[in-house]
Amino acid sequence: MQNSSPTQQFVDVKEVRNGVVILKNGGIRRILLVTGINFALKSEEEQSMIAAAYQNFINSLDFSLQMVIHSRKLNIEKYLTNLAEAGEKKNNELLKEQISEYREFIKSFVENNEIMSKTFFVVVPYDPLVIPERPAKLFENIPFFGSKKNKKEQEKSFEEQIIQLDQRTDQVISGLAGIGLRSVSLNDEELVELFYNLYNPASVEKKELKIAKE
Numbered sequence: 178m179q180n181s182s183p184t185q186q187f188v189d190v191k192e193v194r195n196g197v198v199i200l201k202n203g204g205i206r207r208i209l210l211v212t213g214i215n216f217a218l219k220s221e222e223e224q225s226m227i228a229a230a231y232q233n234f235i236n237s238l239d240f241s242l243q244m245v246i247h248s249r250k251l252n253i254e255k256y257l258t259n260l261a262e263a264g265e266k267k268n269n270e271l272l273k274e275q276i277s278e279y280r281e282f283i284k285s286f287v288e289n290n291e292i293m294s295k296t297f298f299v300v301v302p303y304d305p306l307v308i309p310e311r312p313a314k315l316f317e318n319i320p321f322f323g324s325k326k327n328k329k330e331q332e333k334s335f336e337e338q339i340i341q342l343d344q345r346t347d348q349v350i351s352g353l354a355g356i357g358l359r360s361v362s363l364n365d366e367e368l369v370e371l372f373y374n375l376y377n378p379a380s381v382e383k384k385e386l387k388i389a390k391e
Contacts (some may be wrong), residue, residue: 182360188376193368197339203305207285207339209348209360211297211353227356232353240345243300249374251292258282299360301344301349305334 191201198206216224245285257280264276346362363371 188372190372193365193372196362196364196368198368199341203306204302205342206303207301207342208371209299209301209346209349209353210363210367211299211360212358213297213357215296230356234356237352238348241302243302243351245278245298245300247296247298247371247375248293249296251287251294253283253287255257299349299353301342301346303338303345305338 188201189200193199196207214227216227219227235273240322241335260276260280260283262278264273267273267276350360350362
């Protein structure tokens with residue numbers, strides 16, 4: 178019987194380094210966590226201004242963007258635990274009972290209703306021009322005959338790609354700010370958590386991603 182292929186081979190991500198997602202095909206990405214606005218509650222004039230600002234922002238870009246809405250069932254386990262601990266500390270039996278009843282009500286309500294939380298992301302891409310690999314020359318892969326030089330060249334090329342990606346990221350952050358949306362680039366820990374949650378939707382998430390405070 179043939180063994181099933183490991184799940185990792187179906188994941189396009191090669192590694193995460195310094196807040197950059199490196200893909201197996203050589204492309205690199207930064208992922209921005211973006212605040213939301215309630216468009217429906219805005220006045221018609223405000224809606225028109227937001228729509229115009231968004232149009233101008235999109236038209237100003239000379240590269241593509243990926244916008245992702247991550248929906249997940251609201252996790253209230255920590256909140257329920259805090260309520261239970263608060264109830265235990267109360268000396269007043271009536272307050273204890275009220276907190277306990279409230280806790281059971283919240284738990285039951287969330288279990289019986291699909292309450293979803295939504296998180297908004299913008300993926301900023303940079304895909305370098307891929308040059309077909311040439312056959313290795315004699316001595317090229319032998320130490321002191323080119324391997325160190327190749328590694329340095331690769332690092333320099335990667336750093337140049339990061340500069341291009343960062344320029345795009347700054348442009349996107351500025352454009353989103355013009356619409357009234359605040360955004361922040363995810364760090365390594367947040368990126369790993371995000372991908373873990375995406376590929377393991379049934380598992381309990383470790384913590385909620387939050388916009389970094391200024």
